Amino acid sequence: MRITKRPHFIEFGDCDPAGIVYFPRYLEWFDAALQNHLRAAGLPKADIIARWGFVAFPVVDLKVTYSVPSTFHEGVVIETEMLEMRRSSFVVRNRLMRGETVAVESIETRVWAGRHPEDETKFKGMTIPDEVRRAMEDGDS
Amino acid sequence: MRITKRPHFIEFGDCDPAGIVYFPRYLEWFDAALQNHLRAAGLPKADIIARWGFVAFPVVDLKVTYSVPSTFHEGVVIETEMLEMRRSSFVVRNRLMRGETVAVESIETRVWAGRHPEDETKFKGMTIPDEVRRAMEDGDS
Amino acid sequence: MRITKRPHFIEFGDCDPAGIVYFPRYLEWFDAALQNHLRAAGLPKADIIARWGFVAFPVVDLKVTYSVPSTFHEGVVIETEMLEMRRSSFVVRNRLMRGETVAVESIETRVWAGRHPEDETKFKGMTIPDEVRRAMEDGDS
Amino acid sequence: MRITKRPHFIEFGDCDPAGIVYFPRYLEWFDAALQNHLRAAGLPKADIIARWGFVAFPVVDLKVTYSVPSTFHEGVVIETEMLEMRRSSFVVRNRLMRGETVAVESIETRVWAGRHPEDETKFKGMTIPDEVRRAMEDGDS
Numbered sequence: 354m355r356i357t358k359r360p361h362f363i364e365f366g367d368c369d370p371a372g373i374v375y376f377p378r379y380l381e382w383f384d385a386a387l388q389n390h391l392r393a394a395g396l397p398k399a400d401i402i403a404r405w406g407f408v409a410f411p412v413v414d415l416k417v418t419y420s421v422p423s424t425f426h427e428g429v430v431i432e433t434e435m436l437e438m439r440r441s442s443f444v445v446r447n448r449l450m451r452g453e454t455v456a457v458e459s460i461e462t463r464v465w466a467g468r469h470p471e472d473e474t475k476f477k478g479m480t481i482p483d484e485v486r487r488a489m490e491d492g493d494s
Numbered sequence: 495m496r497i498t499k500r501p502h503f504i505e506f507g508d509c510d511p512a513g514i515v516y517f518p519r520y521l522e523w524f525d526a527a528l529q530n531h532l533r534a535a536g537l538p539k540a541d542i543i544a545r546w547g548f549v550a551f552p553v554v555d556l557k558v559t560y561s562v563p564s565t566f567h568e569g570v571v572i573e574t575e576m577l578e579m580r581r582s583s584f585v586v587r588n589r590l591m592r593g594e595t596v597a598v599e600s601i602e603t604r605v606w607a608g609r610h611p612e613d614e615t616k617f618k619g620m621t622i623p624d625e626v627r628r629a630m631e632d633g634d635s
Numbered sequence: 636m637r638i639t640k641r642p643h644f645i646e647f648g649d650c651d652p653a654g655i656v657y658f659p660r661y662l663e664w665f666d667a668a669l670q671n672h673l674r675a676a677g678l679p680k681a682d683i684i685a686r687w688g689f690v691a692f693p694v695v696d697l698k699v700t701y702s703v704p705s706t707f708h709e710g711v712v713i714e715t716e717m718l719e720m721r722r723s724s725f726v727v728r729n730r731l732m733r734g735e736t737v738a739v740e741s742i743e744t745r746v747w748a749g750r751h752p753e754d755e756t757k758f759k760g761m762t763i764p765d766e767v768r769r770a771m772e773d774g775d776s
Numbered sequence: 777m778r779i780t781k782r783p784h785f786i787e788f789g790d791c792d793p794a795g796i797v798y799f800p801r802y803l804e805w806f807d808a809a810l811q812n813h814l815r816a817a818g819l820p821k822a823d824i825i826a827r828w829g830f831v832a833f834p835v836v837d838l839k840v841t842y843s844v845p846s847t848f849h850e851g852v853v854i855e856t857e858m859l860e861m862r863r864s865s866f867v868v869r870n871r872l873m874r875g876e877t878v879a880v881e882s883i884e885t886r887v888w889a890g891r892h893p894e895d896e897t898k899f900k901g902m903t904i905p906d907e908v909r910r911a912m913e914d915g916d917s
Contacts, residue, residue, distance in 0.1 A: 364808040365651060365821070366659070370707065371550040371617070372652045377525070380518040385787040388849070398788070398849055409512040415558040422552060422617070425652065426811070426821055474513065474565065505667040506680070510788060511795045511848065518789070526646040529708070539647070539708055566793065567670070567680055653832040653899070659807070662800040691794040693845060699838040704899070756795065756847065 354490055357390040357433045361449075365425045373422040380417070382431060383447035383459050390433040390445075394488040401485075407468055409476060413442070414462040421456040423449070429456070435489045441465050441478035443489075495631055498531040498574045502590075506566045514563040520598050521558070523572060524588035528602075531574040531586075535629040542626075548609055550617060554583070555603040562597040564590070570597065576630045582606050582619035584630075636772055639672040639715045643731075647707045655704040662699070664713060665729035665741050672715040672727075676770040683767075689750055691758060695724070696744040703738040705731070711738070717771045723747050723760035725771075777913055780813040780856045784872075788848045796845040802880050803840070805854060806870035810884075813856040813868075817911040824908075830891055832899060836865070837885040844879040846872070852879070858912045864888050864901035866912075 361382055369375040387410070388398060401408050423429060430450045437444040442464045449457040465485075469475035502523055510516040528551070529539060542549050564570060571591045578585040583605045590598040606626075610616035643664055651657040669692070670680060683690050705711060712732045719726040724746045731739040747767075751757035784805055792798040810833070811821060824831050846852060853873045860867040865887045872880040888908075892898035 364804075365811055366657050366804050366807050368652045369648060370650045370652065370654045371548075371552075373550075373552070373617075375522075375648050376553045376556070377518040377521040377648070380521065381516075381787075381789050384518070384789050385785075388788055392849075407512075409514075411512075411514070411560065411563060412517045412558075413560050415517070415556070415560070417553075417556040419552065419554050419556070426815075476512070476514075476563070505663075506670055507663050507666050507792060507798050507800070509793045511791045511793065513793045516789050522646075522648050525648050526644075529647055533708075567674075653830075653834075655832075655834070655899075658835045658838070659800040659803040662803065663798075666800070689794075691796075693794075693796070693842065694799045694840075695842050697799070697838070697840040697842070699835075701834065701836050701838070704834060758794070758796075758845070 354435045355390070355394055355488075357386070357393045359386050359389050359431045359433070361386075361429050361431050363423055363425050363427045363429065368425045373424055376417075376419060379419075379449060379457050380415075380459065382449070383433075383461070386431045386433045386447050387445055387461075387463075390435075391488075396485060396488050405467070405479075405482060408479070409466050410463040411466055411476060412461050412463050415459065416461075417457065417459045419457050421451060421454060423451065423456055427451070436460070438481060438486050438489060441480055443481065495576045496531075496535060496629075498527070498534045500527050500530050500572045500574070502527075502570050502572050504564055504566050504568045504570065509566045514565055517558075517560060520560075520590060521556070521600065523590070524574075524600050524602070527572045527574045527588050528586055528604075531576075532629075537626060537629050546608070546620075546623060549620070550607050551604040552607055552617060553602050553604050556600065557602075558598065558600045560598050562592060562595060564592065564597055568592070577601070579622060579627050579630060582621055584622065636717045637672070637676060637770075639668070639675045641668050641671050641713045641715070643668075643711050643713050645705055645707050645709045645711065650707045655706055658699075658701060661701075661731060661739050662697070662741065664731070665715075665743070668713045668715045668729050669727055669743075669745075672717075673770075678767060678770050687749070687761075687764060690761070691748050692745040693748055693758060694743050694745050697741065698743075699739065699741045701739050703733060703736060705733065705738055709733070718742070720763060720768050720771060723762055725763065777858050778813070778817055778911075780809070780816045782809050782812050782854045782856070784809075784852050784854050786846055786848050786850045786852065791848045796847055799840075799842060802842075802872060803838070803882065805872070806856075806882050806884070809854045809856045809870050810868055810886075813858075814911075819908060819911050828890070828902075828905060831902070832889050833886040834889055834899060835884050835886050838882065839884075840880065840882045842880050844874060844877060846874065846879055850874070859883070861904060861909050861912060864903055866904065 466476035469477045607617035610618045748758035889899035892900045
């Protein structure tokens with residue numbers, strides 16, 4: 354499947370009193386990396402919403418392995434790849450790379466969700482459009 | 495093992511444009527809940543540092559199950575429990591409860607780490623003191 | 636005018652590598668304190684929205700004085716008071732108190748804003764309802 | 777004085793339930809922009825610490841004007857400029873530009889601070905080195 358590599362610079366404010374990245378911050382970056390992955394595949398969120406209505410990707414399952422800590426003012430690269438596209442959910446892997454080393458790896462299962470027809474404060478899984486499926490399989494960027 | 499229950503109020507700024515809690519925020523709350531759990535067991539961080547030097551608890555493995563979304567201005571309860579105390583690491587479970595429902599559950603493996611003796615920017619696993627072990631086993635709060 | 640005092644506990648993850656609270660965090664707490672102030676006056680956000688439609692309070696002007704730094708695992712108190720209620724905006728002051736000392740003081744001018752009638756991605760100032768005005772003047776809590 | 781322009785992309789997770797950037801986030805970006813400004817002037821934080829010991833730049837006074845809201849997946853530019861270099865403090869201005877429009881402007885007074893000699897949990901203003909002064913005046917980047 355398509356892999357997106359995104360340079361990322363670690364800021365002072367992302368780090369905790371131990372001087373290393375505060376661990377939830379990685380998940381914010383990986384979330385942004387997923388959106389970037391969709392854009393790189395020609396599917397910016399605005400277009401997705403214009404075509405298929407309001408869509409969110411709530412995480413239902415998350416596994417993270419933290420192997421190497423990082424500190425501020427380091428440049429790293431985040432690699433994003435879809436591991437699996439199911440009917441109404443998908444599995445995405447993000448890896449924070451320090452050179453050749455995988456410092457942090459996350460595997461997220463997310464639902465392709467729209468507003469619930471009877472309660473707009475709730476979400477409901479929807480079938481992932483074929484166009485999205487194809488875009489995810491379509492080469493590197 | 496000892497269980498700590500901590501009331502938590504969800505704020506507007508914790509939620510994303512879909513109107514639900516932005517998923518990394520839960521991990522910030524669970525991190526605070528662990529510190530609270532240690533305090534409730536008579537082990538505030540300041541005392542730990544005073545007795546055993548600078549100690550941090552870097553997460554090495556994290557599994558989260560998000561079952562029910564929450565929105566702002568809801569009161570929830572976070573339940574914290576040590577599942578396992580190993581030689582130099584421990585496994586802690588946090589559950590965000592909406593009444594009787596487990597909305598989010600996290601299982602974190604963390605290292606009991608001090609500054610590396612040869613490189614103070616690095617951390618090194620240390621044997622968890624017996625006093626900490628005992629405090630974790632010592633009834634509810 | 637009514638003053639609300641809200642205890643606040645500073646967490647490890649709110650602090651930066653210098654070991655003190657990362658300065659934007661205070662503004663998150665003050666934002667939550669404003670919502671708490673409205674609730675204490677009998678105006679929870681959900682009720683406001685139920686009565687007057689979707690309302691947000693975008694900040695247009697912000698002045699903050701940081702006098703004393705704080706670190707993690709300190710208990711402080713946040714005091715909130717409306718300084719001025721204008722036609723469609725208000726001025727709110729938050730003070731982070733360490734005992735008798737004002738450690739941080741913020742003065743925010745915010746607009747009482749609803750969705751723009753012609754463009755729902757935009758906001759538009761609205762006249763603050765008299766009931767809200769009265770609730771803000773109505774004694775301590 | 778030297779001006780640094782830094783492209784910035786607004787992420788989904790930076791926005792609140794009203795769909796616009798949560799206002800404290802801008803200050804995180806401006807903080808990073810200041811560090812970037814120092815790097816662009818040949819003064820990365822690591823070099824500063826290597827030459828002059830641990831230095832932090834705590835904010836003592838902050839004024840922000842929010843003129844135009846922004847939403848996620850917008851590309852903006854942050855412009856950073858020192859307005860004034862005093863003996864042991866400086867005034868820095870950050871502007872978030874949407875094209876030619878100043879959407880948010882911040883003016884921060886910060887102290888050039890080292891660890892307090894008698895209490896390492898405290899900070900103390902230090903004379904800003906001449907080399908830093910000169911680097912700030914040294915042309916655009």
